[in-house]
Amino acid sequence: MIENTYSNMKKVICRNSTSRILGIGLALLLSFSSSLFAQDQEADPAAGKTLFNTYCAACHHLDRRMTGPALRGVGDKHDTEWLYAWIKNSQALIKSGDKEAVKLWDEYKPSVMTAFPQLSDADIDNIIAYTMQPKSEPKVADTGGAAQGGGASGGSGVGNELILGGLILVFGVLVVMLFLVNKTLRRIAEANGVEYPEKEKGLPLWKAFVQNQFLMLVSAIVLLLGSGYFAFGYMMQIGVDQGYQPVQPIHFSHKIHAGDNGIDCKYCHSSARVSKTSGIPSLNVCMNCHKSIPEVAPETGTAEYSKEFYDGEIAKLYKAVGWDVATQDYTGKTEPVKWVRIHNLPDFAYFNHSQHVTVGRIACQECHGPVQEMEILHQDAPLTMGWCINCHRETNVKMEGNEYYTKIHEELSKKYGVEELTVAQLGGIECAKCHY
Amino acid sequence: MRVFVKIGIVLGVVALVASCQNKSTPNYQYMPDMYEPVGYETYQETRAFRNGKEGQLPVEGTIARGHKPYDYPNTLEGYNEAKLNLKNPTDSVTAVSEDYLKNGEELFNIYCAVCHGDKGDGQGVLAEREKILGVPSYDDAGRAITEGSVYHVIRYGLNAMGSYANQLNEEERWQVTEYVMTLKEDLENK
Numbered sequence: 276m277i278e279n280t281y282s283n284m285k286k287v288i289c290r291n292s293t294s295r296i297l298g299i300g301l302a303l304l305l306s307f308s309s310s311l312f313a314q315d316q317e318a319d320p321a322a323g324k325t326l327f328n329t330y331c332a333a334c335h336h337l338d339r340r341m342t343g344p345a346l347r348g349v350g351d352k353h354d355t356e357w358l359y360a361w362i363k364n365s366q367a368l369i370k371s372g373d374k375e376a377v378k379l380w381d382e383y384k385p386s387v388m389t390a391f392p393q394l395s396d397a398d399i400d401n402i403i404a405y406t407m408q409p410k411s412e413p414k415v416a417d418t419g420g421a422a423q424g425g426g427a428s429g430g431s432g433v434g435n436e437l438i439l440g441g442l443i444l445v446f447g448v449l450v451v452m453l454f455l456v457n458k459t460l461r462r463i464a465e466a467n468g469v470e471y472p473e474k475e476k477g478l479p480l481w482k483a484f485v486q487n488q489f490l491m492l493v494s495a496i497v498l499l500l501g502s503g504y505f506a507f508g509y510m511m512q513i514g515v516d517q518g519y520q521p522v523q524p525i526h527f528s529h530k531i532h533a534g535d536n537g538i539d540c541k542y543c544h545s546s547a548r549v550s551k552t553s554g555i556p557s558l559n560v561c562m563n564c565h566k567s568i569p570e571v572a573p574e575t576g577t578a579e580y581s582k583e584f585y586d587g588e589i590a591k592l593y594k595a596v597g598w599d600v601a602t603q604d605y606t607g608k609t610e611p612v613k614w615v616r617i618h619n620l621p622d623f624a625y626f627n628h629s630q631h632v633t634v635g636r637i638a639c640q641e642c643h644g645p646v647q648e649m650e651i652l653h654q655d656a657p658l659t660m661g662w663c664i665n666c667h668r669e670t671n672v673k674m675e676g677n678e679y680y681t682k683i684h685e686e687l688s689k690k691y692g693v694e695e696l697t698v699a700q701l702g703g704i705e706c707a708k709c710h711y
Numbered sequence: 712m713r714v715f716v717k718i719g720i721v722l723g724v725v726a727l728v729a730s731c732q733n734k735s736t737p738n739y740q741y742m743p744d745m746y747e748p749v750g751y752e753t754y755q756e757t758r759a760f761r762n763g764k765e766g767q768l769p770v771e772g773t774i775a776r777g778h779k780p781y782d783y784p785n786t787l788e789g790y791n792e793a794k795l796n797l798k799n800p801t802d803s804v805t806a807v808s809e810d811y812l813k814n815g816e817e818l819f820n821i822y823c824a825v826c827h828g829d830k831g832d833g834q835g836v837l838a839e840r841e842k843i844l845g846v847p848s849y850d851d852a853g854r855a856i857t858e859g860s861v862y863h864v865i866r867y868g869l870n871a872m873g874s875y876a877n878q879l880n881e882e883e884r885w886q887v888t889e890y891v892m893t894l895k896e897d898l899e900n901k
Binding site: 513520539542564 | 737739740745746764821822837841843844846854870873874877878
């Protein structure tokens with residue numbers, strides 16, 4: 276809009292140089308009126324950008340090949356009239372035997388450029404004007420700002436550590452000073468011939484302690500109970516992997532995907548809907564989006580993980596799946612990504628995802644924790660039997676609209692005298708439900 | 712002085728035990744024999760097959776249970792043919808029933824709405840955040856989608872859109888297709 280005003284202003288001022296104020300007034304009016312005026316006079320790159328992002332950007336990028344060619348400077352490569360015809364119906368142009376059109380078709384087939392009969396010549400002018408803009412330098416200020424913001428938050432952490440270190444140093448110096456002062460005082464005392472009263476060699480404290488039988492008994496009991504407590508605690512966490520956070524071969528941020536971009540869990544883990552395992556998505560699922568996203572936006576990078584780091588991780592995906600960015604095609608050379616499994620129930624326990632996700636309508640987060648906030652995924656729940664049972668005792672079965680449960684609900688709700696049955700009342704804590 | 716050595720040893724042992732609690736390695740197990748499965752696990756590495764993986768593709772020329780062959784090839788001609796001729800094999804009563812469309816809507820919101828928007832106008836979250844641009848609206852005149860073309864594109868993918876054949880089975884694809892057609896109608900009648 277600002278550019279709009281500016282270009283209009285120049286024109287108007289040139290025409291009515293006699294009355295500047297009137298001209299400026301007119302320019303303001305024009306800029307607030309419909310942008311049609313501007314289009315009549317001169318192609319508008321800003322409007323072109325909107326159109327480009329709506330219609331063209333699915334297959335074209337300004338500076339790199341996608342499904343179709345890179346479009347920066349396309350106005351120099353082709354005649355404007357030819358572009359009108361091509362954009363409105365490329366297939367008709369190819370069939371008419373136009374040389375340029377056939378050449379393009381040979382290069383990019385079988386991808387067909389969609390016909391855009393709804394775009395007017397003026398619209399296309401605007402789009403061309405947008406593509407003719409010189410490549411803007413990467414916004415250094417933006418990333419700098421982000422890095423600074425990150426740096427500031429990281430800085431406070433470093434500051435705390437520095438303060439702590441300083442304090443420790445000061446205390447150390449104080450201790451050394453005390454020791455030295457003591458030593459010097461002693462020396463002075465010796466030099467002056469002052470005599471200390473000799474300490475009486477009494478019974479050492481520990482011997483006195485051992486000889487007191489009551490104290491020994493009490494301390495033995497305390498020691499036994501204490502070690503029992505810790506031994507129990509230690510043994511109870513054997514086989515429990517809560518907090519397990521392995522390093523994955525590709526740094527996949529659930530925070531960016533599920534959190535910031537709001538992609539549904541089941542988009543990638545689609546088999547959680549229909550099968551026992553939630554499934555680790557195959558790489559073609561990654562490529563559904565990353566075919567069009569070869570690098571992250573500058574604002575995605577943080578102080579901890581830079582944009583370059585994330586771009587490197589996407590490059591790892593491309594390498595594994597065999598995607599060549601330059602030709603926008605698969606090379607056929609693939610390699611497996613050895614993801615490390617985090618949530619793993621022991622073999623003697625049966626767990627079925629579809630039962631919980633599709634029938635039970637349990638949100639993924641109830642067991643997996645706030646995954647959408649995890650930059651690096653870890654196991655949030657203990658996944659112990661007590662934890663399972665506890666949920667089965669507290670959760671009501673979703674019976675609405677599920678004919679399967681109608682009869683059993685009638686019988687059991689009468690038996691227990693309740694309106695809503697918990698999973699446990701339906702047999703959800705019977706041994707053989709999960710162990711067989 | 713020997714007291715200090717003893718304290719040092721105790722502290723050292725404690726530190727050693729504590730350092731074993733590494734977050735990036737799984738914990739100890741009581742009886743690994745009962746924890747680790749005897750059979751092959753999904754995605755496991757194994758020497759039973761030549762490519763060293765447990766997960767195998769169906770043998771060429773065979774069709775997995777529950778799947779049906781799809782007659783239209785993944786070419787421009789196949790697309791055009793599907794656009795003209797392909798119809799939902801589900802009977803017409805079921806295809807417009809509430810449950811059918813509700814399932815379609817649910818699946819659409821999981822798999823399609825991120826880009827296409829929950830109204831099908833191409834304004835999904837990823838489009839709004841400018842991660843993926845140029846997502847067309849379903850009422851786009853130049854594309855003029857039909858149920859055949861929608862199903863074909865979900866099955867194979869087209870241009871920037873990938874195939875959803877591994878996330879949606881045949882029936883689910885048709886449910887999504889029917890829902891897309893209702894969205895298209897809504898957009899056109901607006």
